[in-house]
Amino acid sequence: MENIPEEILERILSHLSPYDDMQSAAQVCMQWSRLIYGIRCQRWQRFYEQIVNAYPKVTALPVSKDRSIESSHRGRHRSRSNLVRSINTARNRQKDAACYHKDSVYIFGGISMSNQTAFNDLYRFDLRHRCWSNSTIITKGTKPLPRGSASMIRYDDQLLLFGGYCPSTYHLAHNDSSNRYKFYNDLFSYDPFTSTWTEIKTTDSKLPEERASHSAIVQGHWMIIFGGISKRTSLNDVWMLDLITYTWQRLEVDGVKPAPRGGHSQIVVDQERSVIIGGQKRTGQQFEPLTDIWLLNITQRKWQQIKVNNENWMAPDIWSHPAIKINNIVVIFSNLISTLTANVNTVNTFNFDVTLDSISNLHMFVLDFSNLQNETLTFEVTWRQPVALPVTSNKAHCSVLCRSEIFLFSSSSDEKLYIIS
Numbered sequence: 001m002e003n004i005p006e007e008i009l010e011r012i013l014s015h016l017s018p019y020d021d022m023q024s025a026a027q028v029c030m031q032w033s034r035l036i037y038g039i040r041c042q043r044w045q046r047f048y049e050q051i052v053n054a055y056p057k058v059t060a061l062p063v064s065k066d067r068s069i070e071s072s073h074r075g076r077h078r079s080r081s082n083l084v085r086s087i088n089t090a091r092n093r094q095k096d097a098a099c100y101h102k103d104s105v106y107i108f109g110g111i112s113m114s115n116q117t118a119f120n121d122l123y124r125f126d127l128r129h130r131c132w133s134n135s136t137i138i139t140k141g142t143k144p145l146p147r148g149s150a151s152m153i154r155y156d157d158q159l160l161l162f163g164g165y166c167p168s169t170y171h172l173a174h175n176d177s178s179n180r181y182k183f184y185n186d187l188f189s190y191d192p193f194t195s196t197w198t199e200i201k202t203t204d205s206k207l208p209e210e211r212a213s214h215s216a217i218v219q220g221h222w223m224i225i226f227g228g229i230s231k232r233t234s235l236n237d238v239w240m241l242d243l244i245t246y247t248w249q250r251l252e253v254d255g256v257k258p259a260p261r262g263g264h265s266q267i268v269v270d271q272e273r274s275v276i277i278g279g280q281k282r283t284g285q286q287f288e289p290l291t292d293i294w295l296l297n298i299t300q301r302k303w304q305q306i307k308v309n310n311e312n313w314m315a316p317d318i319w320s321h322p323a324i325k326i327n328n329i330v331v332i333f334s335n336l337i338s339t340l341t342a343n344v345n346t347v348n349t350f351n352f353d354v355t356l357d358s359i360s361n362l363h364m365f366v367l368d369f370s371n372l373q374n375e376t377l378t379f380e381v382t383w384r385q386p387v388a389l390p391v392t393s394n395k396a397h398c399s400v401l402c403r404s405e406i407f408l409f410s411s412s413s414d415e416k417l418y419i420i421s
Helices: 006-013 020-025 030-052 068-072 076-091 169-174
Strands: 058-061 097-101 104-111 118-126 151-155 158-167 181-191 196-199 215-219 222-229 234-242 247-250 265-268 273-283 286-297 302-305 307-309 324-326 329-334 360-368 380-383 387-393 398-402 405-409 417-420
Touching: 006 030, 020 030, 030 324, 030 329, 030 360, 058 387, 097 151, 097 158, 097 398, 104 158, 104 398, 151 215, 151 222, 158 222, 215 265, 215 273, 222 273, 273 329, 286 307, 324 398, 387 417
Parallel strands: 307 380
Antiparallel strands: 058 417, 097 104, 104 118, 151 158, 158 181, 181 196, 215 222, 222 234, 234 247, 265 273, 273 286, 286 302, 324 329, 329 360, 360 380, 360 387, 398 405, 405 417
């Protein structure tokens, strides 16, 4: 390998998987490390330019539903039939939590499409081989109870799960509309190397209220959560979890604050600032989408509303869509027509039974965040013209940024996985 021209060596290394394969190759020698760093930078720049210039490459990985494969093939093809079962099981749900770690995307829990059953299984999508693990991961330790709309973030080599809700078994058994859902404020960590769940017990006298559909990000050694929906109302509080000591503290913010909400996105700008995008709120007995954008500075303990330009190109649904930040833009995948058609009940609880069967082609909506990078007193963001994608999905999809590609897990009837690069 020493006599291979560097241009040819670079071409060979560029065919490696961008995940663990490339990481391992970078440790061979200084030359390989330098070449792989350049390859990664080129891939990221090419990915960014394709997104910002509105010509993303979309690849669909269809799921075969031919059950005859299972009985007529053995060996390698047998694992393929297991793959079919895994995908059907993993994606026949909504409101699951997804997180990227090393060469995998982990998906936890969720709620059935009928909104009557919650799950607490854990699936792993192998990014190197573009396939699901053969079955749900067998885990050890204290497993979280079934739930949906929880948050899951990565810190170091641990996945942290917080909050969520599940349909109340009492409500289902007794048709009691006053106890439709059970909410959680417990905290769990998952170690992918040992496949072990651990419930983290904190000694704080004050804990965040039980909630679901909140947001969670990592800034430094803090996990920041904002808002969410509780049993009887929506929330707009900010809590910080020290990820070293596992102690909670509420961040008291002065001045004007965003309206209480759930289903919003929270994007990290830097180590002090984050942005809240959209969500939904309850006004009396009505549920309505929110389209406002706010900047939170945890050092200054201050909220600031951001001016939004080109609102005619704004995504009609900015709730329950995880937004993805790529350099100075934010990408949201949404339908052109709002699906917020909730039938509000008379009980004083949030309605989680928002219609999710309005399926159409997704569009890619892009927010230009360039002006947030400047130290100015007035911040503004700009919507760009949306781009139609050959992707069929409903409100239940989840999207995860993994290096220089986006994985969009659909819950529609075609049960496809889309890769946007």
